[in-house]
Amino acid sequence: MFDRLTRLLNAGSPATQQREIVFGTRVVPYVLKRSARKTFGMKVDANGLTVSIPLKGSIAETEAFIRHHAAWLIEKLDAHAARPKPERFEVVDGAKLPVLGQDCTIRVMPGAGRARWIESHFDRELQLPHRPGQDPRLMLRRVLQRHALDYFAGRLDEYLHRLAATHPGVPRPALSLTGARTRWGSCSRHSGIRLNWRLIHFEHALIDYVVAHEVAHLIEMNHSPRFWSVVELLCPDWRAARAALKARGHALPEI
The missing domain is CATH 3.30.2010.10 (Metalloproteases ("zincins"), catalytic domain)
Structure with a gap:
């Protein structure tokens, strides 16, 4: 597995990439991660969208996967954006x-x-x-x-x-x-x-x-x-x- 990842990196396909995909007028940045997995997956958290793909997965396959789940993705991104930001805690007497x-x-x-x-x-x-x-x-x-x-x-x-x-x-x-x-x-x-x-x-x-x-x-x-x-x-x-x-x-x- 290590050798396969090394060959991939040497071939110019980094294990982690910053990319973006466009839905109409909306540009969605995402982190693309390659690993020795067999399936495509994605998650949305406070840092945005992360898409995990197999070592040999192509960008075309990745974008097709993202678009297939576009409704879920936009809903999750909007939900995270609507969450109130954590309040800065002020260290004062009585807090x-x-x-x-x-x-x-x-x-x-x-x-x-x-x-x-x-x-x-x-x-x-x-x-x-x-x-x-x-x-x-x-x-x-x-x-x-x-x-x-x-x-x-x-x-x-x-x-x-x-x-x-x-x-x-x-x-x-x-x-x-x-x-x-x-x-x-x-x-x-x-x-x-x-x-x-x-x-x-x-x-x-x-x-x-x-x-x-x-x-x-x-x-x-x-x-x-x-x-x-x-x-x-x-x-x-x-x-x-x-x-x-x-x-x-x-x-x-x-x-």
């Missing part, structure tokens, strides 16, 4: 930010020191130290990422424990964070599991679905029926969680 599905009050504390989480059954507060010249947004992002990594690690251990009931002996993968705009997580045999730190805004059940999804990839590195059967085993309510992520993911605060 409210969702953390693990619950409003958290930000308290900006002049001076040095460490950030502190103050939690009770009903309230959550983050005391954020701030010195002149310091970027409070950067500090808040770092605190949230550190909190996310600690929390995700515990959930990863939990779902590996559940997986061991039917698939014993699966080693614990490395865990790291990502800030990707269009993916909640990924799993690789080489780099382990990566989870989007912005998941920390969501309630536990939604985070658990993403963790379960990536843990299931340790058994099936695909999205086959066998993969979804592993997800079902780990997280029976995965369908509702996936739908909630799809509906609410675009509305997260911009930090």
Whole structure:
């Protein structure tokens, strides 16, 4: 497979290209990706249209495929364009930010020191130290990422424990964070599991679905029926969680 891709690149057909297609007066840019797949596919997300094709797929075949799905494509592009853009979160004393599905009050504390989480059954507060010249947004992002990594690690251990009931002996993968705009997580045999730190805004059940999804990839590195059967085993309510992520993911605060 690697040799085939290398020959393709050497022949002047890059694995990823920026292209566009015209529908009447509307020009639709898209990213064309070639890989060792057997079918044509497309997706629309916050970054626009991505079309994935087999290594030997031609531009003519690609454009015919896009035009065949033109109605679906235009509907999806318009739906994404109509979504409200994420609001820039202003780090000011008293601001409210969702953390693990619950409003958290930000308290900006002049001076040095460490950030502190103050939690009770009903309230959550983050005391954020701030010195002149310091970027409070950067500090808040770092605190949230550190909190996310600690929390995700515990959930990863939990779902590996559940997986061991039917698939014993699966080693614990490395865990790291990502800030990707269009993916909640990924799993690789080489780099382990990566989870989007912005998941920390969501309630536990939604985070658990993403963790379960990536843990299931340790058994099936695909999205086959066998993969979804592993997800079902780990997280029976995965369908509702996936739908909630799809509906609410675009509305997260911009930090």
